[in-house]
Amino acid sequence: MLEMARDLLSWAFILGGGFFLIVGGIGLLRLPDFFTRLHAAGIIDTMGAELMLAGFVLQAGFSLVTVKLLLIVLFIMFTSPTAAHALAKAALHGGYKPRLATGGDDDRGSD
Amino acid sequence: MLHAIYLGLASFSLWLLLSGYFEIFLLSLGLLSTCLVVYIARRMDVADHEGRSLHMHVFRLFGYWAWLGMEIVKANLDVTRRILDPRLPISPEVFWSPVTQGSEVGRVAYANSITLTPGTVAIDLEGDEVEVHALNREAADGVRSGEMDRKVTALDL
């Protein structure tokens, strides 16, 4: 019984993760400019990948495999914001102007 | 020097954890690679200076992670709706928001938390302000309200 509940939960996590991955992919294609696409990539890195890995953790039970999966989760959680931040900063310094809703006034600091 | 020894011990225990082998030959290979890592870290000058320990309330940190997880789920659902439903508006904005953390680790934790929440990305961190790009007004107002900022500041020792 407990086994089945764990299985169901893990499949729900894996399928949910797959759904958010595809949503992130669609967003990456659909959103209008680079900075908005950054948010779609955020969905892939946080919700999609973590849910799927959580499902794998439930499937694996408690062993060395779990430790490795948790290390991957931790690593993605720490590196994905760093990479996103580095990308945004590099794009802004590289002269890419974000498309803004409020019009042209972006109070950007010294460059 | 002390930091280098700690780094070596930490790397070697990580190696043991990941490999699970205890033969003499493989252990010596692990020791060799640990020494290489420590040597490179010292040569890059990161072993001794950047070895700041975590000046934070460790128990509150877990509470904060739980709260952050909930925020991430909520933000994800919101951004997902915005991607799938073309009628919902996307109105990006860029603004500066105040940062109240004293320590460098706290600031980085705050900026990373902003970026980890979909809908908002921290672009730059200068002085006492962080530059944020938000997907829409609600996400931007979430950062402007300063709730996350206060929670991260409460983590600082």
Added chain:
Amino acid sequence: MFAAAILAIIVTMLLILARALLGPTVWDCILAINSFGTLTVLLIAAHGFLMERPEFLDIALVYALINFIGIIAVLKFFEYGDLGPGKRARLDEDQG
């Protein structure tokens, strides 16, 4: 069921690849490649579970590390035009 996970991952990879090929600016391409790397990590892990060979997780872990370092290296190259410390230090001096 792991096959379903792999299917979702591959569909997403195709969408991302389209963005990497279309991407009007170099930043779009780098962003797409970064996400593609995350998905590769997932694909390797899922494949390991499908084949019941947990050793694949080690490869996934290493791939996650390499992906991050690679993206940072590419970004550093595009921002400073150099991977060494020299030019960057000079640039910081000019700004500061």
